[in-house]
Amino acid sequence: xxxxxxxxxxxxxxxxxxxxxxxxxFHRTGKHFVERSTLVLLDDARRVAASQATGSGDAAxxxxxxxxxxxxxxxxxxxxxxxYLALRLLRLPCGAADPTPAAAVAVGRxxxxxxxxxxxxxxxxxxxAAATHSTGFLPRQRPGPAVVVKRCRLGVRAVAxxxxxxxxxxxxxxxxxxxxxxxxxxxxRDLALSGDPSLRxxxxxxxxxxxxxxxxxxxxxxxxxxxxxxxxxxAAVAALTGDAPGAAADRLGYACDLLRSAGPLFSLLATxxxxxxxxxxxxxxxxxxxxxxxxxxxxxxxxxxxxxxxDSVAYQSVPEIQARVRGGQPTIEETYRSAVSDGRLTGTDxxxxxxxxxxxxxxxxxxRRTHLRVAVRMLGSRSGTGYTEGTPxxxxxxxxxxxxxxxxxxxxxxxxGRRGA
Ligand code: HEM
Numbered sequence: 334x335x336x337x338x339x340x341x342x343x344x345x346x347x348x349x350x351x352x353x354x355x356x357x358x359f360h361r362t363g364k365h366f367v368e369r370s371t372l373v374l375l376d377d378a379r380r381v382a383a384s385q386a387t388g389s390g391d392a393a394x395x396x397x398x399x400x401x402x403x404x405x406x407x408x409x410x411x412x413x414x415x416x417y418l419a420l421r422l423l424r425l426p427c428g429a430a431d432p433t434p435a436a437a438v439a440v441g442r443x444x445x446x447x448x449x450x451x452x453x454x455x456x457x458x459x460x461x462a463a464a465t466h467s468t469g470f471l472p473r474q475r476p477g478p479a480v481v482v483k484r485c486r487l488g489v490r491a492v493a494x495x496x497x498x499x500x501x502x503x504x505x506x507x508x509x510x511x512x513x514x515x516x517x518x519x520x521x522r523d524l525a526l527s528g529d530p531s532l533r534x535x536x537x538x539x540x541x542x543x544x545x546x547x548x549x550x551x552x553x554x555x556x557x558x559x560x561x562x563x564x565x566x567x568a569a570v571a572a573l574t575g576d577a578p579g580a581a582a583d584r585l586g587y588a589c590d591l592l593r594s595a596g597p598l599f600s601l602l603a604t605x606x607x608x609x610x611x612x613x614x615x616x617x618x619x620x621x622x623x624x625x626x627x628x629x630x631x632x633x634x635x636x637x638x639x640x641x642x643x644d645s646v647a648y649q650s651v652p653e654i655q656a657r658v659r660g661g662q663p664t665i666e667e668t669y670r671s672a673v674s675d676g677r678l679t680g681t682d683x684x685x686x687x688x689x690x691x692x693x694x695x696x697x698x699x700x701r702r703t704h705l706r707v708a709v710r711m712l713g714s715r716s717g718t719g720y721t722e723g724t725p726x727x728x729x730x731x732x733x734x735x736x737x738x739x740x741x742x743x744x745x746x747x748x749x750g751r752r753g754a
Contacts, residue, residue: 334358337374345381347393355404356533360470360691363540364407365616366554372408375401396422396530403537414624417617418553419535423448425556426563426626426655438568442587445561446495447524451596454521455532457488457514458548463543471543474609484547487601489552492517494594499524515720526646539616544609552622553600558595559627562588566592566634566665573668579682581665585689588651592696599703610711621717623647628653631697635735647730665690666736701731 336351379401385394399421406416412418417429425448462468463483478482489505496502496517505516535553565588572581575654586697622628629651632638637658642648648655669686671680678686705727717723 334371334374337371337378341377341381345378345385347382347385347391347397350378350393350397352400353673354671356460356537358425359404359537363616364404364537364611365485365539372405375405376408379405392528395533399530400534403535407539412619414622415622415626417537417620418549418556419537420553420556421520421558422530422535423553424529424566425553425560426630428626441564443499444526445557446499447526449495449557449595450492450499450517451521451524451532452550452554453488453492454514454517454519454556456547457485458518458754459546461511461514461518471538471541471546473540473542474606474612476604476606480604482510484601484604486510487597488606489513489517491595491597491601494590496520521558532721538613540613542609542613544605545613547602547605548613551598554598555595556627557624558591558598559625559631561591562636563627565591566631569665570634570663570668573672573678573686574663575664576677578669578672578678579686581669582682582689585665585686585693589689589693589696592693592700596699596703599700599707603707605711607711611715612630620621621650621720623717623721624650627653631657632735633662634664635694635697636664637662642733666738690736697735698731701727705731 334354336354340349340351352399355371355375359367362368379398382394382397383400399419403416403419403422406412418425420427459468459470460476460481463471463475464478493502496505501520504520506513536546536549538549565584569581569588571585572578572584623646629648633654637643638648643655643658648658662667669678669690675682705724708727709724712723715723717726
């Protein structure tokens with residue numbers, strides 16, 4: 334750790350922080366096993382960075398502070414889902430202080446599409462590097478060549494819709510999945526926005542098992558999608574309370590498309606080797622997607638959760654969302670009903686909104702069922718890392734209706750998952 338000691342004994346400029354040295358050290362053992370002497374030095378670095386943050390508050394200081402918070406989560410005893418996934422560095426929602434949504438709808442949507450593509454492209458690049466022995470990172474339990482090809486195929490498919498929206502789909506070759514994944518990697522290089530932290534800072538596995546890379550990136554990718562879905566639902570609620578409630582249909586339709594088109598991400602995750610998952614999850618206790626803020630925001634924007642759910646570990650794990658719901662957060666279900674009963678939403682517009690609500694409910698229910706299937710495959714009867722009994726919890730929550738009363742939750746409400754007229 335000589336470069337870190339040198340950095341600390343000099344002017345300690347955030348811009349010159351020896352990230353590569355620190356990452357190498359973390360990757361050598363996994364975050365769970367990093368040596369105490371390294372963590373003490375990083376703690377010192379954090380103190381220095383924090384003192385500089387009050388003075389200048391520039392981008393380099395922000396990045397270093399965020400990185401050190403993620404690197405030192407276990408040391409501090411506050412390791413959780415947000416820090417495991419480095420959500421702050423990815424500028425994804427992870428606490429009370431959310432990133433401000435972009436002023437223009439298209440800008441926010443595009444930023445999330447770019448991030449999604451970069452995350453998946455990076456995953457596949459790692460798979461290909463490991464397959465060709467050009468990286469020594471996460472050497473344990475590497476998958477065979479057939480699995481790597483399958484991962485490339487599914488990964489490229491999972492981002493097809495985002496690539497289309499970004500207008501770069503044609504740059505991906507059809508045919509050989511490995512070549513297509515290499516094309517994707519090439520495209521993704523140009524998709525980072527200026528000031529985006531490098532993705533390598535957002536990959537701090539707890540162990541040295543190959544498939545933890547896939548696991549982390551897939552969770553990050555879903556967090557990116559959930560943030561987008563939550564944004565659309567929030568806008569749908571705003572539309573339903575205003576003068577043009579019919580506009581909610583488009584926002585619901587977009588949210589539905591986001592969830593559906595990302596289906597292959599779960600297929601990709603399902604290629605994870607269950608024994609690899611069981612190896613690294615020994616060190617992920619306390620980090621569970623039950624702490625996903627965006628997911629609970631989605632659920633609670635659809636309808637207000639029942640009191641027993643709101644009081645349970647499901648919402649205790651996301652206190653700021655629990656507080657919002659208790660504070661009377663408006664929901665789609667409730668604002669839709671008001672818009673109809675006030676006579677603001679009638680005829681064709683009413684039909685379109687109702688159909689898109691049903692389609693969205695179908696997409697979310699489908700997501701829950703797929704999640705349950707993957708969890709059963711990976712976890713069996715073991716308990717979850719979020720202090721639930723595991724898959725029985727998921728089975729119960731996946732049967733809960735997305736909306737009650739007004740529109741059905743059955744995916745058959747819109748059998749093809751198509752947007753309504
Ligand atoms: C190996 C794959 C996975 C397994 C074994 C798994 C397992 C579980 C378990 C057991 C829970 C219950 C809470 C707990 O005790 O931890 C849970 C909750 C949850 N998981 Fe997963 N999960 C997996 C992948 C994913 C992925 C890729 C996502 C996408 C972000 C995700 C999102 C969620 C969410 C949002 C919850 C909270 C559900 C709720 O509270 O209603 N999971 N998962």
